[in-house]
Amino acid sequence: MAEEKDKISAWQLMFDDISLLFLLGMVIPTVLYLLWGVMEYANAPIATITGP
Amino acid sequence: MSNELDVRTCPITGKKVFKNAQNLIWINAVTAVVFILIGGIMAFTVAMTRWPAVHLLSADMFYRFLTAHGFNMLIFWIVFFEIAGLYFGSAVLLNSRLAAPRLAWFAYILMLVGAIIVDIMIFTGKATVMFTSYVPLKADPLYYVGVILFAVGALIGCAIFFGTLAVAKAEKTYEGSVPLVTFGLSAAAIIAVWTLACGAIIYIPTFLWSIGLIQNLDAAMYRLIFWGLGHASQQINVTAMVSVWYLLATLTVGAKPVNEKICRSAFVLYILFINLAPEHHLLTDPTLSPWHKMVNTSYMMYLAVLASMIHALAIPMTAEVAQRKKGYTKGMFEWLTKAPWNEPGFPAMIFSLILFGFIGGITGVTYGTEQLSIKSHNTWALTGHYHGTVVGGTTLAFMGLTYYVIPLIFRRNLIGKKWATAQVYIYAIGITLLTIGMGGAGTLGSPRRHWDVTFADAIIPFSFDPTVILFTTIAAIGGLIAVTGGAIYVGVSVLSVFFGRKLAPNEAKLL
DSSP: OHHHHHHSOHHHHHHHOHHHHHHHHHHHHIIIIIIHHHHHHHTSOOOOOOOO | OOOGGGEEEOTTTOOEEEHHHHHHHHHHHHHHHHHHHHHHHHHHHHHHHHSTTTOOSOHHHHHHHHHHHHIIIIIIIHHHHHHHHHHIIIIITTTOOOSOHHHHHHHHHHHHHHHHHHHHHHHTTSOOSTTTOOTTOOOOHHHHHHHHHHHHHHHHHHHHHHHHHHHHHHTTOSOSSOOHHHHHHHHHHHHHHHHHHHHHHHHHHHHHHHTTSSSOOOHHHHHHHHHHHHTHHHHHHHHHHHHHHHHHHHHHHOOOOSOHHHHHHHHHHHHHHGGGGGGGGGTTOTTSOHHHHHIIIIITHHHHHHHHHHHHHHHHHHHHHHHHHTTOOSTTTHHHHTSOTTSSHHHHHHHHHHIIIIIIIHHHHHHTSHHHHHHHTTBHHHHHHHIIIIIIIIIHHHHHHHHHHHHHTSOBOOSOHHHHHHHHHHHHHHHHHHHHHHHHHHHTTOBSSOSOTTOTTOSSOOOOOHHHHHHHHHHHHHHHHHHHHHHHHHHHHHHHHHHSOBOOTTOOOOO
16 A cells, blocks of 8 residues: 555545545635735725815 | 435445435425526516616515525525535535534425525515625515524535535445545535625624614624625535536436546635635725735635636546547547537536636636726626626536436436427526626626616616617616526426436436
8 A cells, every 4th residue: 555655646536535625725726815915905095085 | 313214225326325314405406496486487577677678567566676686696506506406415425414404495495485585585685685685775574594504504505514524434335435426515515604604694793783783893893804704605605516526427428527626626615715705895905905805806805716727627638538438539630529519518517617717717717806896886787797707607507417317316307308409508508698698788888787878767868878878778688598498498497307207216216
């Protein structure tokens, strides 16, 4: 069994690991799109209304 | 839950098919067809209203029916079909029992109840908020409840898919890696979980806002998170559609991927990067920094585009290799001319691939740049883009697959094979005209989601170049042809599922 595993490439082991792919699929868009976007909106200065 | 009596062996594939998985695939697929029927009727009314020569609906009914068209087609039809696909891709392809079938029925009921509530709210005029339901547009609270119920049901469906993968692995129902189609559907399910989570994150506070428990909901924040659902849900479709292409290539010409590593790598690129695409909807928002926009729409997003290009080349290649192995080696294209064009699956796969790639894909990548987004985003050209991806691409592929699922899983003989094949051609021609018309009119400035492009009742009169009306007419005629193709699909599917001859247990007949 251990010998068989040695023959399998690291890439294939990663591709066969659905949990790892699941984790990456959650983390990347959450960080790059959602959290980064929320931070930018949250840090936007609040507009002040001036004039008559 | 299951015992030996619940299992049959498929005479075509030799795989075990558990009765409870078969029933769940059946109910989800049949429900999907009901929703494509509703969405298709709405499509007809919307297309006939956009066409100035007919202008069928009043403004109120137009927006009501347009909202219904969006939800029934983009979400209900496709997600019900995808859940059926997930159960097929896990339980059937992995030779396994389905994990938690009772929970799967509960998920189905949640989705169905949610969809019915949403439709009732829309048709009674209590949720004319379009597919996007941008705040501060406020719908009846029940509308949001319906969406949340549907999303939770679909999320449970995804969990059952992953559970079934675990069961199959634990019970050693397959050896080595999962089949490529199952791997592709796993990618679709991963994308779906993130998508549906975004839906929950935004629709729960929106529901609370609609009943007055939250006073203010930030419109910009809503858009950011909503598109995590709204656009990413279409990425589930893309990934599931590509998986269906591989399946159709196998079912129609006996193709096997030439290089599975490349194909699987392309699916992994989808998992990692395709869910950054929602940023396209925010490109004109000045609050977000250029870095946020560029990272999400350019640097990372193009890796997902690369994946689509890999699939678009890999799938015809697998078909070519399979055909050449059969002896169709004369010249460059004998493999293509001798392909089974008289069966529904092959033309569905090829037309879906062409429409998705050349109309949906190219427009998507170009309109997804900041400069073109500013010009095109609120025009009908964008509508043309996603009708190329979701309708010409996903829906056509799903339609083609349906004709094989009917004998394979539902064990019924397909009624009207010629009609089924003709339907694929009719639908493809209709969608081609529809998307070209939308794209042409939109490029000349015709707005999307507009009741009357002639501006007949406008206080300040305006008229487009007559070419816009020409393109609008082309789109409307294309819409009519596509609706005809869609009606034939519903007719053939329903007749076959309910009245098709029952296949004998050992009858290895596909089409």
